[in-house]
Amino acid sequence: MEEYGYRYMEVKHKLIEQIKLLEPHVRLPSRNALAKQYNAARTTIERSISELIGEGYLYAKDGSGTYVSGERAASAAHMPRSAFRSVGLIIPDIRHDTYPGILRGVEDIMNRHDINLVICNTDNQTEKQAGYLNKMIDLGIHGLIIVPAIIGHTDLNLFGKLRDAGTPIVFCNRGIEGVEAPKVVSNNFYGAYAAVKHLIGNGCKNIAYISRPAYSTSYERYQGYTSALAEAGMNLDDRLVLFEPTFDTERPGYDSATQLLESGVTPDGIFCFNDGIAKGGLRSAWRERVDRRQGRSRRWLRQYGGFARACRSS
């Protein structure tokens, strides 16, 4: 499979080079002839040609074969030597949360289509995001996938510029109000609902939610949390819901969990927004449990995301 992908890209490169030397509307040699010329399987040639048609290098005429496109040849004339396209991927931080997975998925597809990928980390700062968007516009990027930054004010003009330039945009995880573009999102509501419902099924009566600060995603998860409680006929206790004060708290989860455990109501289950909060919350809950060495407190820690560590005792 790997080999096949590599071979096919190699053939596609060579075909593009060959096409560049041909005049517009010249007929391409037959598939069989090309297969022979490049010592490649006919399916490899067919896949390359079909993509080159899709990319505007070639066009097919019913029954009479495949021809070199005029448009592409003209535009290729003032393009850099490499006709390969570049797309941007703007994410908050390549190291965390859902972003390593998203990057890998995007990269695999772009690699398969021989498209360069430019990766930008915004640290969730709209200012940094704006800087990258300007660079993308200057670069004449061919497309953009973006997980919008959430801290600060988003300059919609930059998205207007991209639209005017005809640059397609796809949002991941969340969109931006006022910018119309397709989205690929996770069902945050459902994730939270399923997690809290699971805790309820385990007999938890006082389930806490420790969240990142209020923004679209944390609200969606909060709604899932409240829905699971409502479905079970359980009351919402505000003391059990904590939104962290800022996105860059020094000890995510820790202070919130401490506050929660000191609030007078004892949670018997905790639903955490993500890994970081679960880790911090765990440390705090752990300390609290040690303090109450003789007590009968029991904590269930739940983590929303990856692979943090938790402990439980009874």
Add this chain to the structure above:
Amino acid sequence: MVTTIRGVCESLPVKLTSVKFQTYDIGVGAAGLLLDMMNGETVLSNKIIVLQPELVVRQSSYPS
């Protein structure tokens, strides 16, 4: 699992139950849509692909 406090200490790390996102598929889905648009296919601006997360039950929330 019944442990003493010391026992919990010793038994760390215990794995947390988590909600798993289909992150790779988010990337693949977004890249696929973008390619379609770059290739001139019509993708409606209100198009939305929703991926369903999955609950993975681990030690932190095994039913008692």
